[in-house]
Amino acid sequence: MHETITNRANPMIDPALHIWGWEIPVYLFLGGLAAGLMILSAMLARRDGAPLSRWARRLPFAAPALLSLGMLALFLDLEHPAHVFRFYLAFRPASPMSWGAWILVAIYPASLLYGLALLTDEEWAPAARAAGPFEKFRAFAVAKTGALAWINAVLGIALGAYTGVLLGNLGARAAWNSPVLAPLFLVSGFSTGAALAMLLPLSPSEKHLLRRWDLAAIGVEAALLGLFLVGLSTGGAATREAAALFLGGAFTAPFFVFVVIAGLGVPFVLEAVEWRKKLAPTLFAPALLLAGGLALRWVLVAAGQA
Amino acid sequence: MKNGVRYAMTMDTKRCVGCSACVLACKAENGLPLDGYRDWIVEETRGKFPNLTMEIRSERCNHCEHPACVAACPTGASHVAEGGTVLVEKSKCTGCKACIAACPYNARYVHPKGYVDKCTFCLHRVKRGQQPACVEICPTKALTFGDMNDPDGDVARLLRSRQSKVSKPETGLKPRLYF
Numbered sequence: 001m002h003e004t005i006t007n008r009a010n011p012m013i014d015p016a017l018h019i020w021g022w023e024i025p026v027y028l029f030l031g032g033l034a035a036g037l038m039i040l041s042a043m044l045a046r047r048d049g050a051p052l053s054r055w056a057r058r059l060p061f062a063a064p065a066l067l068s069l070g071m072l073a074l075f076l077d078l079e080h081p082a083h084v085f086r087f088y089l090a091f092r093p094a095s096p097m098s099w100g101a102w103i104l105v106a107i108y109p110a111s112l113l114y115g116l117a118l119l120t121d122e123e124w125a126p127a128a129r130a131a132g133p134f135e136k137f138r139a140f141a142v143a144k145t146g147a148l149a150w151i152n153a154v155l156g157i158a159l160g161a162y163t164g165v166l167l168g169n170l171g172a173r174a175a176w177n178s179p180v181l182a183p184l185f186l187v188s189g190f191s192t193g194a195a196l197a198m199l200l201p202l203s204p205s206e207k208h209l210l211r212r213w214d215l216a217a218i219g220v221e222a223a224l225l226g227l228f229l230v231g232l233s234t235g236g237a238a239t240r241e242a243a244a245l246f247l248g249g250a251f252t253a254p255f256f257v258f259v260v261i262a263g264l265g266v267p268f269v270l271e272a273v274e275w276r277k278k279l280a281p282t283l284f285a286p287a288l289l290l291a292g293g294l295a296l297r298w299v300l301v302a303a304g305q306a
Numbered sequence: 307m308k309n310g311v312r313y314a315m316t317m318d319t320k321r322c323v324g325c326s327a328c329v330l331a332c333k334a335e336n337g338l339p340l341d342g343y344r345d346w347i348v349e350e351t352r353g354k355f356p357n358l359t360m361e362i363r364s365e366r367c368n369h370c371e372h373p374a375c376v377a378a379c380p381t382g383a384s385h386v387a388e389g390g391t392v393l394v395e396k397s398k399c400t401g402c403k404a405c406i407a408a409c410p411y412n413a414r415y416v417h418p419k420g421y422v423d424k425c426t427f428c429l430h431r432v433k434r435g436q437q438p439a440c441v442e443i444c445p446t447k448a449l450t451f452g453d454m455n456d457p458d459g460d461v462a463r464l465l466r467s468r469q470s471k472v473s474k475p476e477t478g479l480k481p482r483l484y485f
Binding site for chain 2: 002003019020079080081083084086087089090092095096097098101169171172173304
């Protein structure tokens with residue numbers, strides 16, 4: 001027998017272990033999406049061949065929009081929202097959250113300028129009359145399109161990876177304490193970003209390209225998920241207990257049903273079949289991928305606090 | 307830091323009866339909210355009936371040598387103050403809870419006013435030459451507080467002469483609450 005009684009650290013009396021609610025997985029999902037779209041829009045523009053379609057040119061604007069929603073969720077999670085400015089009065093190199101706060105503000109100018117650079121002159125014309133001094137920003141962006149594409153790709157990778165580092169370096173939470181989370185969240189962000197882009201009316205050739213990239217990303221993501229579980233289940237007592245949450249414990253059903261099967265397996269098979277039979281991409285696989293990306297973060301954030 | 311003042315606490319599990327006076331003294335001294343505790347009692351029973359052993363511990367923030375909470379804090383609100391004491395600067399705390407997630411000892415909680423609160427080793431009392439409230443009230447003298455770097459101090463003397471352990475040494479954070 002081994003019984004421990006305490007007036008603290010008991011979720012029934014004092015729910016201190018569960019500190020992050022719905023806001024955090026929602027932010028991690030939207031941040032991953034924004035990261036994926038930033039990388040993808042840079043990759044699409046850098047590829048050889050046909051010029052970008054109308055919606056592909058507008059893709060860079062999706063990142064700040066999604067990020068703003070995600071940051072709203074983060075803001076709602078703060079216990080003292082009036083002190084939010086404190087994130088920008090300090091830079092703490094040991095704190096992934098501090099890195100994240102600064103990456104987030106860097107993304108706004110980078111993605112907005114890149115979006116301006118990709119607009120054609122005709123698309124810009126109606127805005128140009130009202131833009132006045134902003135005309136200079138567009139001229140600058142157009143001149144630096146290539147550099148902006150690279151900056152967007154690098155910031156996208158930073159954003160996608162830091163969300164995993166944020167959870168992964170918390171030694172006190174066994175289910176999160178894995179270096180695999182950073183590449184896992186990055187690849188998942190890339191895959192969900194591709195899925196969201198495939199829901200837009202892009203050109204057929206762009207959609208085919210996205211589907212090919214997405215198939216590769218899903219494969220890598222599945223391998224990383226496997227590594228994540230292997231890493232947990234071969235670690236110390238606490239991490240093995242955390243692995244058991246996904247392999248027979250409380251989170252087994254949601255993890256395998258929503259993340260592994262519906263979120264990765266089914267869309268992978270659908271996309272692969274569409275690709276082999278040369279069918280146009282449908283909306284079903286992307287929708288499943290997006291739901292799976294959210295489920296992955298939801299299950300992980302909850303399991304780390306169980 | 308090696309030769310400076312390093313506050314630490316020892317907790318004699320053989321003396322502790324689990325009366326919770328330390329918990330209540332802390333609550334009163336620091337005006338804690340209804341659901342807030344900076345220290346707490348753990349009763350741990352091991353063995354097989356009727357051969358049972360019980361250990362009672364009064365636990366609180368370990369004021370670690372390498373505090374994970376301070377590393378995780380994005381604003382610098384969590385910091386290391388005088389004597390290695392880990393404190394939270396209320397005016398800098400956004401309530402993001404990264405420190406709570408980082409602490410393996412679950413020593414922190416969210417104050418209803420929106421900042422993260424924790425044990426301060428009663429630094430305000432210590433600066434006046436008094437003992438922390440929990441130490442002062444303990445009726446069985448199970449708690450001892452002081453500078454562990456002072457070879458003639460009570461803490462250093464106890465650590466020299468008795469066997470001691472810390473909670474979760476595998477974290478590598480070097481906790482400064484000895485049992």
